[in-house]
Amino acid sequence: MTRRDQPNQRSEQPVDHPRADRRLPETIPDQDFAGRVELALAAGNHLFNPRNSARYVAQVLQGVTAVATKVERTTAPFTGITPSEIQARVAAVDLDTPLPDTATALQELEDVYLRDAVYFHSPKYAAHLNCPVVIPALVGEAVLSAVNSSLDTWDQSAGATMIERRLVDWTAERLQLGDAADGVFTSGGSQSNLQALLIARNHAVAALRQDPARNGLRLPALLDSLRIFSSADSHFSVQKSASMLGLGFDAVITVPCTADHRMDPAALATAMAEAHDGGLIPMAVVGTAGTTDFGAVDPLAELAALSRAHGAWFHVDAAYGGGLMLSGRYRHLLDGISLADSVTVDFHKTFFQPVSSSALLVRESAMLRHITYYADYLNPESAALADIPNQVDKSIQTTRRFDALKLWLTLRIMGADAIGALFDEAIDLAGRVGALLDSDDDFELAAPPQLSTLVFRYRPRTEGGARLSEDGADALNPAIRAAVFASGEAVVAGTRVGGRHYLKFTLLNAEATLGDIAGIINLLRRTGAGLLRNGAVRNGAGA
Secondary structure, three states, X not given: OOOOXXXXXXOOXXXXXXOHHHOOOOOOXXXXXXXXXXXXXXXXXXXXXXXXXXXXXXHHXXXXXXXXXXXXXXXXXXXXXXXXXXXXXHHXXXXXXXXXXXXXXXXXXXXHOHHHOOOOOOOOEEXXXXXXXXXXXXXXXXXXXXXXXXXXXXXXXXXXXHHHHHHXXXXXXXXXXXXXXXXXXXXXHHHHHHHHXXXXXHHXXXXXXXXXXXXXXXXXXXXXXXXXXXXXXXXXXXXXXXXXXXXXXXXXXEEOEOXXXXXXXXXXXXXXXXXXXXXXXXEEEEEEEOOOOOOOEOOHHHHHHHHHHOOOXXXXXXXXXXXXXXXXXXXXXXXXXXXXXXEEEEHHHHOOOOOOOEEEEEOOHHHHHHHOOOOOOOOOHHHHHOOOOOHHHHOOOOOOOOOHHHHHHXXXXXXXXXXXXXXXXXXXXXXXXXHHHHOOOOEEEOOOOOOOEEEEEEOOEOXXXXXXXXXXXXXXXXXXXXXXHHHOOOEEEEEEEOOEEEEEEEOOOOOOOHHHHHXXXXXXXXXXXXXXXXOOOOOOEOO
């Protein structure tokens, strides 16, 4: 019998312990006891169970109605509220004093959240990789949060486990990863990339330990020579993952891109050869299918060949571009992804799912053993031997939501082709907006669009006919972005290219029109012209 199983026994002597003051008194006054019992009974009315099912329906409908009403009446993506204003409202809430009912709580929520939320469904939201969400996925969100399955073990999830596994198989089939493929849902692209590189690291370490001279070394001693190769435009989670895995930020070797912002295979070949000649070990190559700024898809087949030649793990970060697997017109952009050892896909980007919903796929199911750990109280090894499907065996998370249900219902209600059509529309819109910006003398387009992002800047001509200087444009464009965000009329992003400041559109709303985005462009123009006219930004001219 463990201490946890033993009955509580009151000590005869006072215990000098920082939590000793939390012990129950010998007797509880009748009035206090009655009050606590009454409070517990009242709290029980809020538990979701058969007795309270009608209450659940009524209160959830109030919340759903509040959101639907707000969306119907919202005409701009943002109100322009400042952080200090909203912080003051939230800080004023007394969390120790509950409100009388759900309706009152929702009225308060209007003040501290709903009124000033950033609404991605608006066609004037064109900033980050946040998508408008489809209704079948919202139905799934309601179901999964109420049932509250946890996807770590079979005895907490049952059918949810099988639905997730079927969707992993379906995604692997779409990516043509082969019959031995497997994977698991994750919280997002950063976690998927971390798990992929963790597997790659442990796979490389296992190979190093085949050398008798290294077999007895602890893990830290084996990491110093491992290197990861990714493009200059790859996601920052590659560097963060390297740091968290004990390799350090500098273990990531940045490979230059070609003019179209795709990783240069020749530069990769040179970098890998130099690393090998210097006694370093190419652990992994990270290709990107849809870079955050330019939507660029690296030459995946060529990167795969170089990875194989150097014995490196080939991971493809398709968090953004993964939706191309459902595209009716642009699927060819993913050519070569079937050669990957692992792939990241974010369903909460180009599959139009609510956050969070991502997955990591691996070509060889056996590679997931590199992150498996058996705990007797949760997923004992005997369960694996008995073929009990515990998903925690494949995951770096333990408790995990049934996020797969959202995609499942989306596929069952809408179908895969309909999801692909939404992404196709966003890509087509980006092409039309790119042509519009390219023909506008007040704007400079950094590169032609490849998926649904556009990087550009406002750089008009001065009265003398010369372009606003580079330094002037650097000061002006961030100011434009900030002013437009403060107005609440539109939301756009910003980035740097070659050290210079640019604006960025990320278009994922299939119902946004060219007129909608042209309206944002004219808003940017008016805002920029006003800043120059009022002297808020220095009006310098030059090359």
